[in-house]
Amino acid sequence: METIVNVNNFESEVLKSEIPVLVDFWATWCGPCRMLAPTVSAVAEKFSGKVKVCKVDIDENIPLAEKFGIEVIPTLVVFKGGKEQARKMGLITQAEVESML
Numbered sequence: 001m002e003t004i005v006n007v008n009n010f011e012s013e014v015l016k017s018e019i020p021v022l023v024d025f026w027a028t029w030c031g032p033c034r035m036l037a038p039t040v041s042a043v044a045e046k047f048s049g050k051v052k053v054c055k056v057d058i059d060e061n062i063p064l065a066e067k068f069g070i071e072v073i074p075t076l077v078v079f080k081g082g083k084e085q086a087r088k089m090g091l092i093t094q095a096e097v098e099s100m101l
Contacts, residue, residue, distance in 0.1 A: 002044050005054045006061050014054055015082040020101060021052045025068070025075040027059050032091040033074040039094045040076075043101075051101055076100065 002024070005013045014021045024040050026033035044053035058065040058073060068077065068084070078086040078100050086100040 001048070001053075002040065003052060003054045005056055007063050010056070010061075010064055013052070014079050017052050017079070019050060019052055020078060020080045020085070021054055022097070022101065023077045023079065024053070024055045025058055025065060025070045025077065026055060026073055027057060029059075030073050036074045036091055039092075039097060042094055043097050046098075047101065 003013055005023070014023060022040070022043065024033075024036070026036075040053060040055070043051075047053075056064055058070055064070075072089040074091070075087065075089045076092070076097060077084055088096060088100060
């Protein structure tokens with residue numbers, strides 16, 4: 001299951017997480033984002049308890065999009081220990097998402 005994060009809980013949910021976090025930066029109007037959503041959900045289910053999966057709507061959280069330099073969506077970013085470890089942009093396969101972890 002994905003966790004919805006925003007400017008208020010990003011630090012506690014993502015940066016201070018005990019386990020790696022996959023963050024999906026997306027927007028409701030973005031077709032490729034909607035196409036990627038089932039893949040992100042499948043990864044969340046497969047890696048439940050090992051990886052936290054979070055979603056950030058960039059339209060509602062502009063400061064986060066700016067802070068992390070999100071210029072293309074969808075963008076998936078993996079954080080471990082509060083630091084960015086991997087980033088992929090655009091519509092990617094489940095195998096590509098899993099390879100980031």
